[in-house]
Amino acid sequence: MAILTPGLTRKLRGLKISVHALLSRALVAHRSRLDMSGLTSSSAAAAQRAARLMLIASLAVGSSFGQAASNQPAHRQPVLVELFTSEGCSDCPPADALLARLDREQFVPDAEAIVLSEHVTYWNHEGWRDPFSMPEIDERQRSYVYRFGLQDSYTPQAVVDGSLQLVGNNANALTQAVEQAARQPKESLTIENAHWVNGGVDFSVHVQPESGAKLEAALAQDATHREVTGGENAGRTLQHVAVVRAMKDFSTKALDGRTLRLAATDLSQSNDARGPLRLVVFVADRKSGHILAVAGQTLTP
Numbered sequence: 001m002a003i004l005t006p007g008l009t010r011k012l013r014g015l016k017i018s019v020h021a022l023l024s025r026a027l028v029a030h031r032s033r034l035d036m037s038g039l040t041s042s043s044a045a046a047a048q049r050a051a052r053l054m055l056i057a058s059l060a061v062g063s064s065f066g067q068a069a070s071n072q073p074a075h076r077q078p079v080l081v082e083l084f085t086s087e088g089c090s091d092c093p094p095a096d097a098l099l100a101r102l103d104r105e106q107f108v109p110d111a112e113a114i115v116l117s118e119h120v121t122y123w124n125h126e127g128w129r130d131p132f133s134m135p136e137i138d139e140r141q142r143s144y145v146y147r148f149g150l151q152d153s154y155t156p157q158a159v160v161d162g163s164l165q166l167v168g169n170n171a172n173a174l175t176q177a178v179e180q181a182a183r184q185p186k187e188s189l190t191i192e193n194a195h196w197v198n199g200g201v202d203f204s205v206h207v208q209p210e211s212g213a214k215l216e217a218a219l220a221q222d223a224t225h226r227e228v229t230g231g232e233n234a235g236r237t238l239q240h241v242a243v244v245r246a247m248k249d250f251s252t253k254a255l256d257g258r259t260l261r262l263a264a265t266d267l268s269q270s271n272d273a274r275g276p277l278r279l280v281v282f283v284a285d286r287k288s289g290h291i292l293a294v295a296g297q298t299l300t301p
Contacts, residue, residue, distance in 0.1 A: 076112035077182040080282055080294045083116070083168050084141045084157040085240075087130040088123030090232035095156030095168035100241040108175055111182035114280055114296045116220055117243045120155060128231030132223065132243045140247070147289050162289040187283065189293035193259070194279050196299055200263035205281055207255055207293050212286050215250040219264050220278040242278055255283070276300050 083099045085092040096117065101107070103115045119132040120141060141153045148165050156168030161181040166173040187208050194203035201219060220242040227237050246264035254260055262279070282294035 076110055077186065078112045078114055078294045079178050079181045080161050080291045081113050081115045081178065082118055082159045084118050084120055084137065084155055085168065086120050086123035086133065086155050087226065087228055087233060087238055088126045088128045088231040089155045091169060092156045093233065093236065093238055095158070096238065096240055098169060098171055098174065100239070102174070103241050108178040108182065111178050113178055114294055115242045116218055116280060117240050119243065120153070122153065123155070123231070126231045128228055128233065132240070134244070136247055137244065143289065161291040162284055163291070187293040189281065189283060189295045191279065191281055191295050191297045194297050194299060196277065200261050201277070201279055201299060202259055202261050203279060204257050204259050205255065206257050207283055210292060213283050213292055214252060214286050215254045215281065215283055217248055217250065217260070217262050217279065217281045218244050219246040219262055220244050220280060
């Protein structure tokens with residue numbers, strides 16, 4: 001199917017106007033010739049009707065060009081939204097629900113929110129061990145603490161495109177942050193040949209490499225309902241979306257299209273999560289942490 005770009009649309013509209021003008025002139029000239037010829041009035045009327053039909057047809061074609069252009073879907077800029085959360089934190093369930101709604105409804109105009117739920121371990125000593133918590137997530141959040149000049153890690157914390165941070169259950173602040181991130185240009189990133197094999201995902205990416213950039217990838221999975229029996233959320237049933245189960249920092253050389261592997265051996269054996277896997281790949285600036293490109297793809301293990 002052909003894609004109508006703004007430039008092509010302008011050309012088509014110009015062509016439509018030119019066709020209209022030419023047909024109108026031809027109709028006038030044709031009438032003049034009819035007046036001077038010896039055709040009967042009925043023949044002349046038939047010829048004029050035919051010319052009018054040609055003009056109407058050209059108008060219909062021009063209208064279809066405009067309609068096709070207006071029906072083209074608006075481009076949505078991919079935006080990475082990370083939520084640092086824990087099943088042991090009583091303030092986190094509203095943030096989990098907000099992240100799930102953002103993922104499901106995509107309610108921020110012009111943005112394609114690619115979400116990750118990242119569970120920390122430092123709530124595990126408060127009476128409930130989060131089965132999705134990972135030390136690697138603690139370390140990742142600490143890097144944001146340093147970059148944003150914060151005093152300490154906290155939950156729920158949302159980080160948008162590595163450049164903005166906020167309390168994760170604040171819907172208005174999250175919407176504004178995603179809107180702001182969607183206005184920033186990004187490189188185009190394509191995930192290719194992604195497939196689950198032998199306890200991990202093999203894939204390759206194509207993106208224009210930048211100096212000082214790094215490639216990172218995460219495997220995430222939606223979780224089933226969790227009945228929490230201890231800690232601050234004791235007695236509550238929780239549900240999560242896009243829970244990170246594996247994450248890896250690849251070298252800059254990984255941006256050249258070579259085959260990459262992200263292992264997650266225990267993922268296929270876990271009973272704590274269900275549904276398809278999400279492979280999320282992003283390029284970040286090594287110094288600032290800002291996301292330069294991001295893409296996601298759904299897989300079935």
